[in-house]
Amino acid sequence: MTSTEVRPPGPKGRWLVGNTLDYDRDRMGFLRAGHERYGDVFSFDERTIVVRDPDLVHELLIRTNDDFSSASSAVATRFEARTDAETARAWMTARRAGWRGLNRATVIAHTARLRALFERTLDDTGGRAVDVMPLMETYSGRAAADFCLGPDADGIAEVVAENTAAIEPLSGSSQLFPEWFPSRAIRRFRRARDATLDAITTRIHRRRTPHPPDQPRDLLDVLLAAREPEMRELQVQRLIRGILLAAYGVPAASMTWTIHTLVTHPDLWDRVAAESSAWDGDDEPPLSALPQTEAVIREVLRLWPPTWLMGRTAVRPTTLGDWRLSTRDAAMFSPFLLHRDPRWWPDPDRADPDRWLRGETPRKHAYLPFGAGPRVCVGTQLGMIQLTLGAFWLTRNYRVAAPDAAACAPEFHNLLVPQGFRASFTRV
Numbered sequence: 543m544t545s546t547e548v549r550p551p552g553p554k555g556r557w558l559v560g561n562t563l564d565y566d567r568d569r570m571g572f573l574r575a576g577h578e579r580y581g582d583v584f585s586f587d588e589r590t591i592v593v594r595d596p597d598l599v600h601e602l603l604i605r606t607n608d609d610f611s612s613a614s615s616a617v618a619t620r621f622e623a624r625t626d627a628e629t630a631r632a633w634m635t636a637r638r639a640g641w642r643g644l645n646r647a648t649v650i651a652h653t654a655r656l657r658a659l660f661e662r663t664l665d666d667t668g669g670r671a672v673d674v675m676p677l678m679e680t681y682s683g684r685a686a687a688d689f690c691l692g693p694d695a696d697g698i699a700e701v702v703a704e705n706t707a708a709i710e711p712l713s714g715s716s717q718l719f720p721e722w723f724p725s726r727a728i729r730r731f732r733r734a735r736d737a738t739l740d741a742i743t744t745r746i747h748r749r750r751t752p753h754p755p756d757q758p759r760d761l762l763d764v765l766l767a768a769r770e771p772e773m774r775e776l777q778v779q780r781l782i783r784g785i786l787l788a789a790y791g792v793p794a795a796s797m798t799w800t801i802h803t804l805v806t807h808p809d810l811w812d813r814v815a816a817e818s819s820a821w822d823g824d825d826e827p828p829l830s831a832l833p834q835t836e837a838v839i840r841e842v843l844r845l846w847p848p849t850w851l852m853g854r855t856a857v858r859p860t861t862l863g864d865w866r867l868s869t870r871d872a873a874m875f876s877p878f879l880l881h882r883d884p885r886w887w888p889d890p891d892r893a894d895p896d897r898w899l900r901g902e903t904p905r906k907h908a909y910l911p912f913g914a915g916p917r918v919c920v921g922t923q924l925g926m927i928q929l930t931l932g933a934f935w936l937t938r939n940y941r942v943a944a945p946d947a948a949a950c951a952p953e954f955h956n957l958l959v960p961q962g963f964r965a966s967f968t969r970v
């Protein structure tokens with residue numbers, strides 16, 4: 543018998559419910575214990591394996607679209623993720639065109655407007671203590687709407703917020719009902735999705751004269767100028783909605799962790815503040831002028847990757863390493879565990895930005911805050927800019943009070959967030 547004929551070992555679980563209850567009680571504790579006991583690969587149940595080896599994780603990601611679908615991706619949301627090849631192909635064509643929209647000209651045009659959005663979001667709190675995650679969702683919702691639709695962004699952040707809220711109960715549920723199922727949650731989801739698509743369509747029709755291709759204001763300009771025959775209006779609409787949703791909660795969680803890390807590590811706040819107060823240019827600095835701040839952000843993403851659990855589903859019988867998978871079997875992995883593995887990261891739980899400044903190369907594939915392979919985050923560059931400049935503006939212009947920050951436990955839910963993190967923001 544070759545090893546590819548067997549499933550990896552794993553906890554047996556309880557009668558009828560398997561491991562679900564134990565997992566739901568303490569998700570990270572359960573995964574850690576599984577790896578400790580069984581090694582880098584273990585079976586969660588008879589259809590799901592959990593992987594921690596960086597090379598296997600990378601293989602899983604680069605074989606996405608061929609042997610695996612991203613149907614169990616936390617970002618794609620389980621309810622919406624479609625596995626059929628046609629849908630995946632349409633998304634990939636649109637994604638390639640969108641990639642061009644994430645070019646320098648568009649990002650620079652957007653960055654010039656980003657600061658006003660950031661400051662408006664903080665100033666609107668009037669210096670009162672607020673929940674930071676919803677505040678950062680407001681900011682990233684506005685930023686994503688601006689990036690995609692620039693001058694036509696008004697009202698978009700609100701429909702996206704409702705769309706995200708309507709997805710939340712469905713992706714948290716282990717039941718997968720068809721879309722026509724007459725439940726209240728599914729009706730709410732359909733209404734919210736259609737409202738978002740309608741709002742985007744109205745703005746596509748309104749944009750009769752896109753800016754010239756060499757001066758795009760936003761993603762819509764790029765998509766309309768470069769429209770290829772196969773890039774139908776429906777694809778433009780779906781791509782923009784996909785980006786608006788992906789650029790809402792995930793960057794908001796990262797920005798929340800950035801603020802949390804800065805207020806709980808005064809030495810890191812001081813480092814970033816030293817760099818931000820030293821900048822005397824009129825424009826926003828490029829990331830190359832902020833090496834300390836960028837290293838802090840890399841460290842925040844290492845310690846607190848918002849998509850702490852990711853997965854793929856086999857679309858055909860296949861293998862991963864020594865293990866055999868049948869069609870619809872899932873393979874999951876946690877970037878959180880990869881990023882804190884002491885085999886790859888010395889003193890892994892310590893926030894140490896210097897590890898990025900010493901010029902050491904991290905273990906290949908052991909750092910994946912933006913994923914990898916054909917479905918890698920399309921907003922990697924933009925996300926880094928938003929987070930780095932966010933820390934820059936924060937330390938330059940605000941005082942933050944968050945007396946209870948150190949007591950906030952990490953919450954491993956759909957996204958990884960600091961539970962109950964509240965803070966007040968006052969201009970200095």
Ligand code: HEM
Pocket residue numbers: 612615616617618637784785788789792793796848849852853910911912913914916917918919920921922924925926928929
């Ligand atoms: C700032 C922090 C961000 C982080 C940590 C992050 C992380 C991720 C990760 C891990 C994935 C891959 C999920 C998977 O493979 O299952 C992903 C996908 C994606 N991200 Fe981001 N992201 C960030 C910001 C953004 C921004 C600003 C945008 C908007 C431009 C964006 C757009 C997307 C899209 C559209 C996808 C889906 C790609 C696909 O399935 O083809 N992200 N992101």
